[in-house]
Amino acid sequence: KNQVEQSPQSLIILEGKNCTLQCNYTVSPFSNLRWYKQDTGRGPVSLTIMTFSENTKSNGRYTATLDADTKQSSLHITASQLSDSASYICVVTRGTGGFKTIFGAGTRLFVKA
Amino acid sequence: DVKVTQSSRYLVKRTGEKVFLECVQDMDHENMFWYRQDPGLGLRLIYFSYDVKMKEKGDIPEGYSVSREKKERFSLILESASTNQTSMYLCASNRAYEQYFGPGTRLTVT
Numbered sequence: 001k002n003q004v005e006q007s008p009q010s011l012i013i014l015e016g017k018n019c020t021l022q023c024n025y026t027v028s029p030f031s032n033l034r035w036y037k038q039d040t041g042r043g044p045v046s047l048t049i050m051t052f053s054e055n056t057k058s059n060g061r062y063t064a065t066l067d068a069d070t071k072q073s074s075l076h077i078t079a080s081q082l083s084d085s086a087s088y089i090c091v092v093t094r095g096t097g098g099f100k101t102i103f104g105a106g107t108r109l110f111v112k113a
Numbered sequence: 114d115v116k117v118t119q120s121s122r123y124l125v126k127r128t129g130e131k132v133f134l135e136c137v138q139d140m141d142h143e144n145m146f147w148y149r150q151d152p153g154l155g156l157r158l159i160y161f162s163y164d165v166k167m168k169e170k171g172d173i174p175e176g177y178s179v180s181r182e183k184k185e186r187f188s189l190i191l192e193s194a195s196t197n198q199t200s201m202y203l204c205a206s207n208r209a210y211e212q213y214f215g216p217g218t219r220l221t222v223t
Contacts, residue, residue, distance in 0.1 A: 004155075034212075043117070043203050043214030044156075089155065091212075101212070105155040 002027045004092050004104040012110045017080055021107045023073040023090030031095035035064050035075045038087045038106070047075070047088075077109075085111045116140070117215035119204050125221045132191040134218050136204030144207035145187035146171075147179060149200040150217075156203065162187055194222045 004025045013019050025033070032051045036044035048057045048064040050073070057064050061078045077084055090104040120135035138145065144163050148156040148171075158171030160179040168179050176198060180188040187206075191198055199222045204215040 009153075036214075041122075041217065041219070043205075043216045045214070046211060049211065101158070103155040103157075105153055 002092075002094065002100070002102050004090055004102045006088075006090050006104040006107050008107060009105070010108040010110070012112060013080055015080060015082055015111050015113050019077050019080060019109065021075045021077075021088050021090075021109070023075070023092075023104055025071050025073070025090070025092045025102070025104075027071075027092040027094055027102055029095035030068060030071075031093040033064075033066055033073050034091045034093075035062070035073075036089040036091060038089060040086070044089055080111045082111050082113060085109060117204055117206055117213050119202075119215040119218050121218050122216060123219050123221075125223065126191075126194050127223055128195060130191075130194050130222075132194050132220065132222075134189040134191075134202055134204075134220070136187045136189070136215055137185055138187075138206040138213070139185065140206065140208065140213075141184065142206035142208050142213075143184070145181065146205040146207065146212070147177075147187065147189045148203045148205065149173070149198075150203055151200050159189065194220075196222050198222050 007022045034049045035047045038044040047062050050066045063076045066073045087106040089106045094100040117138045146161040147159045150156050162168045162181040178190045202218045205212045
């Protein structure tokens, strides 16, 4: 079954600290994996996108990694800021025809001052 | 910059009402999508469209219909709103791998 699981479900960290969010997937065949940031009450905004051949991609203080062998991805946030408080959603797209995109349930990150 | 807009940020409707949610994108994308988002469930695909007047069911189409009369506009219709359709509704359009989301409409059905 094609699934995307994220952990932890929620995370609280102090401002300035680093954190890592996890995404495990069983989607096959794999096409690409994306991380989105969603602020409360707003639509998701893309952070990174990685295809099979990419294992790291950065966007400012956000660094995503992908291990296609173990079907795991992580999103590392460096030197967290209060504005990083949001939901982070992992999305995996299948490599066959159609638009089969599977969304993780998200990790809710709270950054405290 | 790609822009996806939705007609309302917040909407309150009564049970049994017909509800229209409008979505407009300005980047000439062929593919457009409607999702609903509920706590702990992530985004679930309701319907999508890959061309004008074309539509395909997603994972949870029951109770919904869609309309795509123009390339830039994709409408979601709740024929007879029910309380279990209270949710956040997100529209998206697609270019290659990248999917761009609108700000969402929080619909409450009372």
